Amino acid sequence: xxxSGGKLARGPPDAGRCENVRSQRxxxxxxxSTFGPDEIPALPEAYTLIESASLAPLNTLRVxxxxxCLAELRDAEAIPHLLEHDAARHGVLVLGEGSNVLFTAxxxxxxxxxxxxxxxxxxxxxxxxxxxxxxxxxxxSLVDWTLARGLSGLENLALIPGLVGAAPIQNIxxxxxxxxxxxxxxxxxxxxxxxxxxLSREDCGFGYRDSVFRRSPQRWIVTAVEFRLAQEPKARxxxxxxxEELEATGSGEPTPRRVAEAVRRxxxxxxxxxxxxxNAGSFFKNPIVTRDEHRALARPNVVLAELSMGMSHDLEVAxxxxxxxxxxxxxxxxxxx
Numbered sequence: 001x002x003x004s005g006g007k008l009a010r011g012p013p014d015a016g017r018c019e020n021v022r023s024q025r026x027x028x029x030x031x032x033s034t035f036g037p038d039e040i041p042a043l044p045e046a047y048t049l050i051e052s053a054s055l056a057p058l059n060t061l062r063v064x065x066x067x068x069c070l071a072e073l074r075d076a077e078a079i080p081h082l083l084e085h086d087a088a089r090h091g092v093l094v095l096g097e098g099s100n101v102l103f104t105a106x107x108x109x110x111x112x113x114x115x116x117x118x119x120x121x122x123x124x125x126x127x128x129x130x131x132x133x134x135x136x137x138x139x140x141s142l143v144d145w146t147l148a149r150g151l152s153g154l155e156n157l158a159l160i161p162g163l164v165g166a167a168p169i170q171n172i173x174x175x176x177x178x179x180x181x182x183x184x185x186x187x188x189x190x191x192x193x194x195x196x197x198x199l200s201r202e203d204c205g206f207g208y209r210d211s212v213f214r215r216s217p218q219r220w221i222v223t224a225v226e227f228r229l230a231q232e233p234k235a236r237x238x239x240x241x242x243x244e245e246l247e248a249t250g251s252g253e254p255t256p257r258r259v260a261e262a263v264r265r266x267x268x269x270x271x272x273x274x275x276x277x278x279n280a281g282s283f284f285k286n287p288i289v290t291r292d293e294h295r296a297l298a299r300p301n302v303v304l305a306e307l308s309m310g311m312s313h314d315l316e317v318a319x320x321x322x323x324x325x326x327x328x329x330x331x332x333x334x335x336x337x
Contacts, residue, residue: 046075047082055107059098060161060274060281067093067111074115076134076196076223079189085110094221096163097138099274099281100170112221114165119145122226130184131227135165139172147257151229153182156236158260159267161274161281165222169213171206175263176239180206187224188213196223209285235259241266 053070056062069087073079083092091109095101114136122130129151133142139162143154156177157167166172167179168186183206186199205212213220235254237243245262246254272279289297 046073046078048072048074049085053111055095055098055103055111058095058113059101059103060278061098061102062278063103065103066106068106068108070111070113072113072115073136076114076116076189079112079221079223080194082110082112083191094165096136096166097161099161100166100283102280114163114223116223117164121149124231127231129229129231131229132224133164133227134224135163135222137164138162139164139167143260146227146229147260150231152231152233152235152256153177153227153229154179155256155260156239156242156263158263164225168204168206168211168222168225169217169220170209171211171214173209175242175266176236178206180204180211182227182229183225184228185226186213186222187226189221189223191219191221208288 048071050070050072051068053067055065055067055070059065068090069085071082071085073082082088087110089109091107092112093107093109094112094114096114114134116134117137119131119133119137119142122132124130129149131146131151133145139157140159142164143158146152146154154177156175157172157179160167160172160174162172168183172179180201183201183204185201186204188197188199189195190197199212203212205215213222233254233256235256237246237254237259242259242262243254245266246258249262249265251258251262267282271282274281
């Protein structure tokens with residue numbers, strides 16, 4: 001693919017755009033320096049650079065802030081080139097839909113906004129399908145895309161805000177399902193090894209709202225995720241509220257599509273639409289306690305429930321509708337008053 005260079009535009013995002021001009025391919029300075037605004041190489045149509053870019057429309061709280069430079073990235077191959085930009089000396093922030101960001105000041109460095117969003121089925125075994133989605137795809141759009149093709153696994157995660165690339169970073173989860181349940185491989189740019197790598201599910205080190213990407217945020221830029229999804233529906237209705245929502249609406253057989261619609265109704269009742277009322281969605285992390293601490297929490301008429309932690313010694317505890325919920329291993333247990 002031939003390369004091009006882009007001149008950095010000044011002004012707000014709707015006023016300043018890079019003008020792509022043809023040039024020879026660069027692989028970076030040889031003296032260890034960084035590229036200046038007029039020297040950074042590019043791939044044709046791979047990105048747009050905006051100087052002094054407003055970040056207010058790029059976060060769901062609509063907090064006013066400015067980035068020294070914003071790169072709207074349409075091709076992951078341009079990442080190593082952009083990391084040589086002068087603005088990257090002052091920090092690099094990957095910004096998706098901005099639902100987990102609260103700006104307290106202007107950002108002094110380079111903001112990368114992934115806009116590559118291709119999705120495809122890589123293989124179909126009959127029982128399962130392997131789906132690859134690029135990091136810039138809207139998460140809920142991916143859920144709909146898989147449902148339209150009769151694939152099951154992501155329906156309980158419907159309407160979670162953000163992009164596909166953010167999903168494995170904090171191992172998003174909702175209504176009894178974590179994205180780690182379906183992830184086969186994560187593709188990411190490794191800033192330490194300076195190359196694109198593929199990490200298996202095991203290599204991702206998934207934990208409760210955790211992963212290697214979250215533990216080393218300055219090392220990874222997720223570029224794509226591959227999901228192993230079932231062809232046959234496997235409804236997960238054990239989380240409080242989902243089964244009841246389906247029954248209340250008389251939805252009939254709990255198909256993946258109906259489960260997703262039930263989850264969306266539940267979420268919309270609990271949370272305002274960020275497009276109407278600025279908010280950061282639902283964010284919380286249940287406390288982790290030791291088994292001894294769990295025993296100390298035991299009380300009569302307390303519901304104890306389990307969520308898999310992938311841990312052998314600690315427990316997850318949550319307060320749900322006035323009751324303490326506890327997960328140990330992979331079995332659900334407890335008693336209601």
